[in-house]
Amino acid sequence: MNARYPSILVFVFSLVVSNLSFAGSIWSADYQGEKWHDNFSAAKKTAAAQSKPVLVYFSGSDWCRSCAELDQNTLVMDGFQKLAKQSLVLMNADFPSESAQSANIGQQNDRLREQYGVLGFPTMVLVNPSTGEKITKFSGCSFFSCKEDRVLKKLAKALKKFSDS
Numbered sequence: 001m002n003a004r005y006p007s008i009l010v011f012v013f014s015l016v017v018s019n020l021s022f023a024g025s026i027w028s029a030d031y032q033g034e035k036w037h038d039n040f041s042a043a044k045k046t047a048a049a050q051s052k053p054v055l056v057y058f059s060g061s062d063w064c065r066s067c068a069e070l071d072q073n074t075l076v077m078d079g080f081q082k083l084a085k086q087s088l089v090l091m092n093a094d095f096p097s098e099s100a101q102s103a104n105i106g107q108q109n110d111r112l113r114e115q116y117g118v119l120g121f122p123t124m125v126l127v128n129p130s131t132g133e134k135i136t137k138f139s140g141c142s143f144f145s146c147k148e149d150r151v152l153k154k155l156a157k158a159l160k161k162f163s164d165s
Contacts, residue, residue: 034084037091038105040112047089047129053162055088055155058113058123063097066141067122074148083152087159089129095121124151126158128165135162 037043040056047054057075059067074080084090093109094101112118116125116134126135136158138151145151 034081034088034090037089038094040091040093040108043089043091044127044129044132047127050089052087052089052129053135053159054091054127054129055084056091056093056112056116056125056127058093058109058116058118058121058125059095060121061092061094061096062099064121066146069146070122070141070151073146074151077148079148079152083155088155126155126162128162135165 036057037046040054043054043056059071061067093112095109095113116123116127116137118125118137118139120139122141123137123139125137127133128135136154138154
């Protein structure tokens with residue numbers, strides 16, 4: 001029984017390492033267009049000037065496999081990019097485990113996570129830039145819910161709610 005313990009440990013370690021390297025490689029990809037803010041105040045200011053809501057994307061860029069799926073299956077796709085350009089100001093509240101991040105950005109992201117009740121990754125929160133209030137929140141990512149068409153439908157419904165307010 002004890003002889004199997006090291007081989008199980010090696011297997012688990014290799015799975016973890018492969019998942020981390022996969023997750024990190026996607027976020028570093030070029031997002032083909034729309035700028036992702038990392039400063040919430042600047043994102044709100046831009047959004048208010050353009051009469052658009054802020055889409056805050058809570059991610060773990062270098063460790064979250066579901067975030068990598070969302071990145072690969074939605075955020076780099078033409079449909080999302082078109083919607084973002086027309087209707088959103090984008091903000092990434094990242095929670096990396098290994099990448100360097102300034103203390104100010106880390107503290108800001110922690111406050112936003114608490115303010116909007118983010119319990120897991122990935123999570124997207126659509127925010128009214130004038131009030132800072134949450135319009136809607138999407139959490140989690142299964143194989144089907146990370147697909148571009150599903151995310152676009154959810155965002156379209158939330159954008160209608162924003163425009164009606």
